[in-house]
Amino acid sequence: MRRSSARGNLGGMPTVVTTSAIDHFREVVGSERVLTEHIERLLYAKDGSMNQGDCGVAVLCETTHEVAACMRIAAEHDLAVVPRGSGTSLAGSAIPLDGSVVISVARMNRVLSIDSETPCAWVEPGVLNLDLTTAVSHLGLHYAPDPSSQAACSIGGNVATNAGGPHCLASGVTSQHILGLEIVLPDGEILTIGGPAPDPAGYDLRGFIVGGEGTLGIVTKVCVKLTRNPPVVRTMLADFSSLTAAGKAVRDIIAEGVIPAAMEMMDSTMTRAVEAFVHAGLPTESAAVLLVELDGTAAHVSEHTHVVERICRESGANHIRVAADEAERALLWKARKNAFGACARIAPNYYLHDCVVPRTRLVEVLSAIEEIAARHDLVIMNVFHAGDGNLHPLISFDRRDDAQVTRVLAAGNDIITVCMNAGGTLSGEHGIGMEKRDFMPLQFGIADLDAQARCREAFDPEGRMNPRKVLPAGSKCGDLAFPHEHLPEGTWI
Amino acid sequence: MDLAPDTAPNRAALCADLANASARGQHMRIVGGGSGGRRGGVSHTESDVISTRTFDRIISHEPADLVATVEAGVGVAEFQAALARHGQTWIQAPTNPHSTVGGVLARAESGLRRLRYGAIRDSVLQVVAITGDGRLIQAGGKTVKGVAGYDIPRLMVGAYGTLGVIVEVTLKLWPTPPSSQWFTAEGSTHTLTQRGEQIRRETHQPGAIITSADRLWVELIGPSADLVPPAGMHAGDPPPALTGVGRMDVGVGPAQLPGLAAALARRGYAFQAQLGVGTCTVIFDDSTQLNEIRQFAIDAGGHATIGDAPDELRSDPWGPPPAGMTLMQRLKTACDPARILNHGQFIGDLEGAR
Numbered sequence: 001m002r003r004s005s006a007r008g009n010l011g012g013m014p015t016v017v018t019t020s021a022i023d024h025f026r027e028v029v030g031s032e033r034v035l036t037e038h039i040e041r042l043l044y045a046k047d048g049s050m051n052q053g054d055c056g057v058a059v060l061c062e063t064t065h066e067v068a069a070c071m072r073i074a075a076e077h078d079l080a081v082v083p084r085g086s087g088t089s090l091a092g093s094a095i096p097l098d099g100s101v102v103i104s105v106a107r108m109n110r111v112l113s114i115d116s117e118t119p120c121a122w123v124e125p126g127v128l129n130l131d132l133t134t135a136v137s138h139l140g141l142h143y144a145p146d147p148s149s150q151a152a153c154s155i156g157g158n159v160a161t162n163a164g165g166p167h168c169l170a171s172g173v174t175s176q177h178i179l180g181l182e183i184v185l186p187d188g189e190i191l192t193i194g195g196p197a198p199d200p201a202g203y204d205l206r207g208f209i210v211g212g213e214g215t216l217g218i219v220t221k222v223c224v225k226l227t228r229n230p231p232v233v234r235t236m237l238a239d240f241s242s243l244t245a246a247g248k249a250v251r252d253i254i255a256e257g258v259i260p261a262a263m264e265m266m267d268s269t270m271t272r273a274v275e276a277f278v279h280a281g282l283p284t285e286s287a288a289v290l291l292v293e294l295d296g297t298a299a300h301v302s303e304h305t306h307v308v309e310r311i312c313r314e315s316g317a318n319h320i321r322v323a324a325d326e327a328e329r330a331l332l333w334k335a336r337k338n339a340f341g342a343c344a345r346i347a348p349n350y351y352l353h354d355c356v357v358p359r360t361r362l363v364e365v366l367s368a369i370e371e372i373a374a375r376h377d378l379v380i381m382n383v384f385h386a387g388d389g390n391l392h393p394l395i396s397f398d399r400r401d402d403a404q405v406t407r408v409l410a411a412g413n414d415i416i417t418v419c420m421n422a423g424g425t426l427s428g429e430h431g432i433g434m435e436k437r438d439f440m441p442l443q444f445g446i447a448d449l450d451a452q453a454r455c456r457e458a459f460d461p462e463g464r465m466n467p468r469k470v471l472p473a474g475s476k477c478g479d480l481a482f483p484h485e486h487l488p489e490g491t492w493i
Numbered sequence: 494m495d496l497a498p499d500t501a502p503n504r505a506a507l508c509a510d511l512a513n514a515s516a517r518g519q520h521m522r523i524v525g526g527g528s529g530g531r532r533g534g535v536s537h538t539e540s541d542v543i544s545t546r547t548f549d550r551i552i553s554h555e556p557a558d559l560v561a562t563v564e565a566g567v568g569v570a571e572f573q574a575a576l577a578r579h580g581q582t583w584i585q586a587p588t589n590p591h592s593t594v595g596g597v598l599a600r601a602e603s604g605l606r607r608l609r610y611g612a613i614r615d616s617v618l619q620v621v622a623i624t625g626d627g628r629l630i631q632a633g634g635k636t637v638k639g640v641a642g643y644d645i646p647r648l649m650v651g652a653y654g655t656l657g658v659i660v661e662v663t664l665k666l667w668p669t670p671p672s673s674q675w676f677t678a679e680g681s682t683h684t685l686t687q688r689g690e691q692i693r694r695e696t697h698q699p700g701a702i703i704t705s706a707d708r709l710w711v712e713l714i715g716p717s718a719d720l721v722p723p724a725g726m727h728a729g730d731p732p733p734a735l736t737g738v739g740r741m742d743v744g745v746g747p748a749q750l751p752g753l754a755a756a757l758a759r760r761g762y763a764f765q766a767q768l769g770v771g772t773c774t775v776i777f778d779d780s781t782q783l784n785e786i787r788q789f790a791i792d793a794g795g796h797a798t799i800g801d802a803p804d805e806l807r808s809d810p811w812g813p814p815p816a817g818m819t820l821m822q823r824l825k826t827a828c829d830p831a832r833i834l835n836h837g838q839f840i841g842d843l844e845g846a847r
Contacts, residue, residue, distance in 0.1 A: 117690075117748035118771075162640045173638060175647070176615050191816050196746030197795035198612070198771045199601065202815040202840050203656070203824055207614065207647030211640050231697050255557035257580060257668030297697050299718035303671075356636040358558045388638045389558075425634035426641040436641070443634065443641050451630040451828070452643045458823035470642070 014098040017056035021077040021101075025059050028069040033060040044102045047087045047094040048149075050351060050399075051434055056099035058084075062107045064182060064190060064220040070103055071218065072188035080464045081186070083214040085125055085154030090352055091433030093161060093213045097468050103218060105156050111135045112221065118196050119226040120179055125156025125219050129163075132224065141226040144171040147429070148337045159219050162211030164429030166262040166336065167293075169387040171227065173429060175210045182221035183209060186460045195223050208455070213431050214466040216459040230295035233261070234305055235323040235332055238312040239286035243267060243370070243382075246288035247363035249315035250386040253292070254359055256311060258304050262293040263387030264336050269346070270381040270394070277342035280335040286318060290386065291336055339383040340394070346379055347396035351408050354436075355419035356428040359389045368418045369393050376411040378404075390428035391419065416442065432470045440472055449475035503547050504629055504660055511658070512627030514541065515831035521625075523654040523835055525596030526568060528589050531801045532600065533653055533810055533838035540836065545595045548660045551575055559666040560618065560637060565595025565659045576666060584667040585613045595659045601651030605731065606700045608693075608769045609714060614650040616665050622649055622657035625829025635663045648824065655839045656828040673700060673714040676722050677729035682758035685709040686751040689768045692723050702768040703732050706758040732765050737776030739802030741786050745795030747771040753793045760785065771795070780806060787812055811840045818842050 025034045035044065035058040044058040056079070061067045074081045080100040087094050087106075096102050108124035111132065115121065116139045123132060129150040133142045146165035147153055153163070159181065164173045171177075180194030194206040209216055240246040246265055253263065266274065266282075266289045275282040282289060290312070294304045305322075312320055323329040343350045357365045366382065369391075373380035384392040393415050397408045416426065420442045427436055440449060453476035459465070514521050522540035548564035551572060555561070556579040563572055569583070569592045576582055586597055587604040603613040619633035632645035649656055678685070682704070689702045689709050700712035710732045713720050722728065745753050747769050754766045757775060762782070766773040775797075777783050783799070783806060790797035791813070799810040815821075818840075825832065825843050832844050 115746075115748055118746055120746075162644070164638060164640075168638070172611065172615055173640070175644070176611055185820075191820075193816055195794070196748070196771065197793075198744045199651070199742070200744065200796050200815050201798050201811040202817065203652055203821050204601075204614065204647045204650065205817045205820055208644050211644050228694075228697070251557060254559060259559075259668070297715060297719050299716045303716050356634070356638050358555065358560070358636060360555060360557045385638075389636055390638050423635060425636040425639035428636070428638045429640055431640055432642065440642065444631070447628050448630050448632060448642075451624065451628065451632065451645060454827035455643055455645060455648070455824060458820055458827050461823075 015056050015080045015100050017079060017099060017101060018077065021073060021079060022057055024073040025057065025070060028073070029059060029061060029066050035060070044084070044104070045096055047089040047092060049090050049092040049095065049433065049435055050349070051092040051095045053095035053097050054099050055096040055102050058102040058104060060104045060107055064184065067103060067105065067184045067218050067220050068188045068190050071184050071186060074101055074464065075187050075462070078464070080467050082466050083156070083160070083218040085157035085160070086128065086152050088149045088153045088157060089161065089431065089433060090354070091161070091427065091431045091435045093431050093433035093466070093469060094157070095434060100467070105218065105220065106154065108220065114139070115196070116141065119228070120196050120223055121226060122221055122223050123155055125154060125159070125222060127155045129153050129155060129158055136226055140229050142229055143224055144168070144177055144227045145174045148340060150337070155222050155224065156219050159210050159222055160212060160214050161429065161431040164385065164390065166264050166385060168429070169263055169385065170259050170261050175207060177225045178206060178210050178222060179225050180223035181206060181209060181219050183217040183219050185217045186462060186465050190220070211431070213433060213470050215456055215470055216465060230261070232298050232301045233293065233295045233329065234301050235291070235293045235329040236305070236308060237321040237332060238290045238292070238317040239283040239319055240288045240290065240315065240317055241286065243288045243366045244363050245316040246290050247366055247386070249290060249312050249317065250362060251359055252311045252315065253308055254387065256307055258307050260292050260304070260308070260387060261295040262291070263385070264291040265289065265382065265384055265386035266336070266339065267382040269379060270339055270383045273342040273345050273381070274335050274339050276345060278331070278335045278338055280331045282335060283319065291332060336383070343381065343394060343396050346381070347398050349397050349399045351395045351397065351412055353391065353393045353412060353415050354427045354430040355416060355424045356388065356390045357419050357422045357424040361422040362386065362389055365391065365418060365422050369415055372411050372414045372418070376407040376414075378407055378411050380411065385428070388428070434469060437468075437470060438472050440475075504623065507543065507623050507658065507660070508627040508629050510543070510627070511623055511625060511833070514833050515626040518831055519833060520836040521833050523599070523658055525566060525593035525599070526591040528591040529596055529600050531803065531807070532799065533807070533835070534841060535804045535807050536837035538836055543658060545593060545658065545660070548595070552661065554579065556581060558637070559668070560635065560663060561666055562635065562661060562663045563594050564661050565593060565598070567594050568592070569594055569597055577669065580669050581666045582669045583616060583664055584610045585616045594662065598650050598659055598662060599652065599654045605703070605767075606712070606714070607772070608702060608767065609698045609700045610667065614647055617646045617650055617662055618665055619663035620646040620649050620659055621661035622659045624657045625831060625834045630657070633663070637665050653839045654835045655825065655843060657834070670714045672717050672720060673712060674720040675729055675731045676711045676713065676726040678709050678726040679707055680709065682706050682754055686754050686768070688725070690751060693769045696723070704754060704766050704768060705732070705764060735763055735765060735774055735776050737763065738778045739776070739783065739806050740800040741775045741777055741783065741797045742800040743773040743775055743786065743790045743795060743797045745771050745773070745790060745793040749793040749795065753789055756789050757786070762786065774800065814840060814842050
């Protein structure tokens, strides 16, 4: 039976969680794990983004069968469901809208099995990214994708957003590190897809589910590929007198055929904020700081170190600092990964973007972002994955100031437009969620969005999974209302 | 290099053809270089042929960004030659001389260096395809990283053309490695798999470790200082292509591969197992052998599909249906509602329910 016309997984209708539904949830997980108090629902209506949603009830599941039972209850009562891991989404992917049911898998946090031969591990979705690496480090292994939020974000959330991280430059994003998964579909069916055996017959459902932002089902187990630790790691910090010079170094390093394990950049505002917070001895007088990490065999690292040093010097680096030991390396990474937290020193709130641009266009896009900051009288800081062109312009502001918020949104629009005009992509690793949803027509035409909506509907014919996320209303050809007035300028229509 | 050709007429014509064929229920068979001919199910219905060879342009290659956009009908060899002029390569691709870019992606065929560089589908950034009912769609993005929208490119790669005709892809490239060398050694299956597994644990990112019943091959990639022969091995050629009546492509967990290799060797099969990857190519002569190999794979928690065989041996090329058949049927409906593309070639149940 298809009821997509009633709700439409892109439009959404208010969900009313009846006492009968709540009683059924309580029968499955017990009263203490069904959160109905106003303050509890307020908490579960937020994530790491700027948005505030409306949570009808939050159910904290501890097993796959609980998730499946709750999904069946939601299906019987025609309730919209939003899966939730650690709730660190920066795009609003974990925000419930219109009274949706939040199903949290944060308590499903066990590492189920570790296979050191493959090497891989089966884990529950609530396992924190960093905890996974900690759990396998004694075997000389790690889990490669390392978002800056890795101490807080969950593997389930990483799968939902196809998360990235600094070390995805050489090793690839989450999708390349997920071998299999168990998913509970919207009707409560439990499916195990893939595993350590490569290339099963049929369509790559695993690849499609990764990055699905909780709109396809709830992932309840994940088979992650583990990576052997490299024998040699060298971390270098180069500082430059201009963003342009640092951007040129990035471009030339890649063009020379060197793919570092990670290549990250910070501008001066960000560097000063981070230094005041972390005390890593960062060059606060410089316009840009480039953090480059090389790994591999001694010969490989040595050869590439020479190339990186030469290109940095040719591009006008003031100093090149090489981490002397693991402690200094850890300190430099602490500086990088705490950048967002350090922003609280500038202003209470920030609005973070995630566009990717071709690496050859980095320099011009960074200049354009500087102009946007000046034009809107805002502080925009940059800390980003320079090696793959994944920008993170961070607009700091005080949300109590309405005029400032208006300027922040306008500047955000301008940043996205500049990136898309440079041949960019809307999101590199945070996902589309709510925040980038209405910008999707800048990247995709009507037929493209329609194809995505049809594929999504294959998983969720009734449109109850994380409604109103990822695709703008009207994506499915035949949906009546196509909200032209809400679309940003330049949209394909 | 940016040729910016006008590719629209070819695409518009194919859109119209497919929309028309869908309306009439006319089956359409997609052919690239013709190198994948003896694979998949044997179709018993009349099909018109779509050749992707008209999509024959390398649209752009941006060496400084390690990204290229290429049409599906371009030969892999021709494409690699163009990249090589800039010191770059599509490193996950196989080296079959007749394959097209589209054919390799439709079959999700990965090359020998998968252990180090990953599967072919990991190289695909954007796909432009025409659905069975004639809609021209693009999915993914041209940048080296991107999570905007659903990952339709991953669905299209390995779908054997049953979701749409791939007409253009944007691929992530790698610098050509400075140097590489194959090493080889002979011995017993058990000794060789043990030795191969040891090299996998102790060597940082070997390109490939492949074993047959009586020979081990290891490819090392990197600066010349790293190309030291592993103990007991000497420089040699890469493994030769296996030939025989039929070929099976087996996939098991890498931890189960040594056991599978032992079982195959005991029964006298010719095979090449990619240690650490979990894939294994096995030669077979008849349906009895096919069933035995498939059972070995299933016993090891994996699967076995027919990679190449004459028609009479391809009555069940895919084996037991994979998990998620209902989802796959619905995805098929979403992309090829009249079920006209490569009818009968992919997992059979796809063409059942609508």
